[in-house]
Amino acid sequence: MVIYLMPEGDRPEREQLRKHPLWHGFGSLSTSTWLSPGGRRPDAHRISANLANTRVEVLRCYTDA
Numbered sequence: 001m002v003i004y005l006m007p008e009g010d011r012p013e014r015e016q017l018r019k020h021p022l023w024h025g026f027g028s029l030s031t032s033t034w035l036s037p038g039g040r041r042p043d044a045h046r047i048s049a050n051l052a053n054t055r056v057e058v059l060r061c062y063t064d065a
């Protein structure tokens with residue numbers, strides 16, 4: 001799961017950021033929350049590496065099922 005927070009003034013960068021998770025196999029849960037099955041954490045870290053004004057949280061979620 002990837003959750004990001006980007007300032008409103010960075011709208012063009014935010015629109016570009018929203019395309020990258022799709023290319024890496026993530027699906028959108030909401031406009032700023034992305035989910036993917038499997039080990040996509042390295043991809044998530046690469047996507048967010050060059051975003052200076054953006055707070056990005058990369059989470060690993062488990063289920064008991």
